[in-house]
Amino acid sequence: MTDAIRAEGLVKQFKGKRALDGVDLTATTGAVLGVLGPNGSGKTTTVRILSTLLQPDEGRAEVGGFDVVRQPHEVRRLIGLTGQYAAVDAELSGTENLVLIARLLGFDRSQARARSTELLERFELSDAAGRPAKTYSGGMRRRLDLAASLVGRPALLYLDEPTTGLDPHSRNGLWDVVRGLVDDGVTVLLTTQYLEEADQLADDIMVLDHGRVISQGTPEQLKNHAGNQVLELQTVEPEQLSLATKIIEAVTSSPVTSDTVRARVPVTDAAVLPEVVRRLDEQGVAVAELSLRKPSLDEVFLALTGHTADEETAGATANEGNRA
Amino acid sequence: MSAVTSPSRSDLPAGAPAAPGSITPISTVQNGLQLAWRSVLKIKANPEEVLGLTFMPIMFVTLFVFVFGQAMMGDWQTYRDFLMPGIIAQSVVFATLGTGFALCQDVEKGIFDRFRSLPIARSAPLIGAILGDLVRYSITVVMVLVVGLAIGFRPEGGVLGVLGAAAVVLLFAFALCWMSAFVGMMVRTPMAVQSFGMILMFPLTFGSSAFVDPQTMPSWMRVVAENNPVTHLVDAMRGLMLGGDVAGPVAWTLLWSAIFVGVFFPLAVWAYRRRT
Numbered sequence: 001m002t003d004a005i006r007a008e009g010l011v012k013q014f015k016g017k018r019a020l021d022g023v024d025l026t027a028t029t030g031a032v033l034g035v036l037g038p039n040g041s042g043k044t045t046t047v048r049i050l051s052t053l054l055q056p057d058e059g060r061a062e063v064g065g066f067d068v069v070r071q072p073h074e075v076r077r078l079i080g081l082t083g084q085y086a087a088v089d090a091e092l093s094g095t096e097n098l099v100l101i102a103r104l105l106g107f108d109r110s111q112a113r114a115r116s117t118e119l120l121e122r123f124e125l126s127d128a129a130g131r132p133a134k135t136y137s138g139g140m141r142r143r144l145d146l147a148a149s150l151v152g153r154p155a156l157l158y159l160d161e162p163t164t165g166l167d168p169h170s171r172n173g174l175w176d177v178v179r180g181l182v183d184d185g186v187t188v189l190l191t192t193q194y195l196e197e198a199d200q201l202a203d204d205i206m207v208l209d210h211g212r213v214i215s216q217g218t219p220e221q222l223k224n225h226a227g228n229q230v231l232e233l234q235t236v237e238p239e240q241l242s243l244a245t246k247i248i249e250a251v252t253s254s255p256v257t258s259d260t261v262r263a264r265v266p267v268t269d270a271a272v273l274p275e276v277v278r279r280l281d282e283q284g285v286a287v288a289e290l291s292l293r294k295p296s297l298d299e300v301f302l303a304l305t306g307h308t309a310d311e312e313t314a315g316a317t318a319n320e321g322n323r324a
Numbered sequence: 325m326s327a328v329t330s331p332s333r334s335d336l337p338a339g340a341p342a343a344p345g346s347i348t349p350i351s352t353v354q355n356g357l358q359l360a361w362r363s364v365l366k367i368k369a370n371p372e373e374v375l376g377l378t379f380m381p382i383m384f385v386t387l388f389v390f391v392f393g394q395a396m397m398g399d400w401q402t403y404r405d406f407l408m409p410g411i412i413a414q415s416v417v418f419a420t421l422g423t424g425f426a427l428c429q430d431v432e433k434g435i436f437d438r439f440r441s442l443p444i445a446r447s448a449p450l451i452g453a454i455l456g457d458l459v460r461y462s463i464t465v466v467m468v469l470v471v472g473l474a475i476g477f478r479p480e481g482g483v484l485g486v487l488g489a490a491a492v493v494l495l496f497a498f499a500l501c502w503m504s505a506f507v508g509m510m511v512r513t514p515m516a517v518q519s520f521g522m523i524l525m526f527p528l529t530f531g532s533s534a535f536v537d538p539q540t541m542p543s544w545m546r547v548v549a550e551n552n553p554v555t556h557l558v559d560a561m562r563g564l565m566l567g568g569d570v571a572g573p574v575a576w577t578l579l580w581s582a583i584f585v586g587v588f589f590p591l592a593v594w595a596y597r598r599r600t
């Protein structure tokens with residue numbers, strides 16, 4: 001087993017503020033590494049360092065065995081980059097955008113055309129091929145951007161929040177593309193704020209928070225890391241939910257979190273389940289759904305950081321506003 | 325680190341041409357030309373740009389000649405001949421703002437990130453942008469000339485004189501656009517390039533011999549105007565197009581161009597490398 005990316009102790013400061021605070025990272029060749037973290041956690045900074053756009057203040061990183069600082073050209077020959085914001089030229093057509101990249105990568109004129117046609121077809125953009133990219137929808141632009149990063153058939157692909165702002169259909173399409181690339185042997189580093197996305201695609205997940213790696217492992221390991229199982233319940237009558245919540249609280253003696261539809265509680269012992277069912281029955285609560293499952297990555301994140309990804313997002317967005 | 329091996333290109337699906345092995349001056353120029361092609365495509369794709377490049381010269385020449393002509397020099401024909409070299413210079417000097425604007429936009433939109441993640445010379449996007457802009461400046465020169473010819477401008481210098489003047493103004497523009505590129509790399513938004521550029525360009529063009537003979541200006545303004553690089557440029561163009569002193573102003577223009585390149589080329593490259 002070889003590693004496509006190896007980074008040790010990456011530190012990056014912006015005006016004294018530590019965006020990365022000693023990040024170690026390993027991506028296995030041919031696998032998907034998911035970098036999961038809320039706004040401002042350092043995902044983009046990590047990607048920019050690993051794609052030679054930014055130099056780390058401390059630490060080192062190798063991509064395909066080449067040092068990102070000392071051998072950037074060799075690294076650039078291996079990678080494709082789809083940044084967080086679609087980096088296509090809005091005034092050029094889809095074809096022109098892709099042909100330009102192909103020509104820069106050393107394709108001759110006819111090869112460049114052929115490659116562009118092939119990619120536009122693959123990303124369902126053939127009909128819009130001749131239109132300026134500024135007339136594309138957000139999703140189309142993202143697909144064109146991804147196509148542009150694949151022109152040179154990179155061995156290693158960086159995807160920085162590739163599905164942010166995509167509708168479910170486009171998102172599923174993109175997931176399929178990523179799976180297809182992995183089948184072709186491409187190594188993928190994918191950043192995301194969506195726990196589900198990391199769970200769906202990644203072989204390994206690294207959780208970033210405030211520029212530090214707070215956890216790393218397979219999705220399975222991460223879920224185990226959070227330890228408990230989760231009992232989740234939904235009542236037929238929403239009005240009965242609060243009564244149900246009280247019952248579960250009494251049985252498990254742990255704090256129950258509930259929204260308007262569901263109640264959740266971490267449990268250590270699966271034996272509480274029959275007891276819960278019995279008491280609910282006694283009190284005449286009609287149960288629509290009752291399950292015992294491994295925690296979701298959202299709950300893992302909560303367990304790891306003590307705060308939910310959403311809370312952090314709200315805070316970071318406010319900071320973002322101040323910065324602009 | 326011995327376990328780290330490079331994913332070899334032979335593992336990849338067939339059909340990918342070998343990515344450029346190393347950066348050579350030839351590959352840099354090739355990439356620069358490919359990126360210049362992009363700038364030219366953008367002119368074509370952008371109707372406002374085409375409108376700006378064609379309509380502005382028509383408007384400027386017409387307004388200046390017919391509004392100010394009589395008052396300036398007694399009759400509009402004399403002022404037209406005086407004005408033409410000046411207005412070509414002014415149009416091109418203002419057009420250099422576009423360089424900084426476009427570069428800033430590319431950085432802001434992340435398009436440069438894509439280029440910089442490709443195995444091409446880091447300077448290629450900068451070279452491409454500036455080569456592409458030379459095309460834009462040439463169009464500007466031709467458009468202003470066409471309008472001038474349409475209202476009876478018949479330069480005594482003939483075709484050679486006009487070509488000479490065009491060469492001088494394009495050289496000057498090439499030098500000046502490094503200043504614009506520097507501004508574009510230093511400020512955050514294209515709008516800021518616009519405002520900042522205007523502050524630079526207005527005194528540079530209007531405080532020169534482009535529209536008015538500096539002899540008529542109050543003494544302090546005259547000193548400014550006579551030492552303004554644009555004055556040397558316009559005087560050189562007048563000499564070439566209309567007859568008169570050529571060697572002196574051309575030499576000054578070349579000197580100023582060299583100064584602009586000498587100062588702003590390194591600054592622009594520095595700012596470009598540092599902008600992340």
Ligand SMILES: Nc1ncnc2c1ncn2[C@@H]1O[C@H](COP(=O)(O)OP(=O)(O)OP(=O)(O)O)[C@@H](O)[C@H]1O
Pocket residue numbers: 014015018019037038039040041042043044045046084193323600
């Ligand atoms: N060019 C910069 N100048 C100043 N601060 C920066 C710069 N780039 C990033 N930062 C700061 O570094 C921190 C990490 O930013 P980064 O963009 O890597 O986060 P992220 O995880 O990609 O967030 P998001 O989910 O919002 O994209 C943030 O606090 C951000 O404000």
Ligand SMILES: [Mg+2]
Pocket residue numbers: 043044045084160
């Ligand atoms: Mg980001």
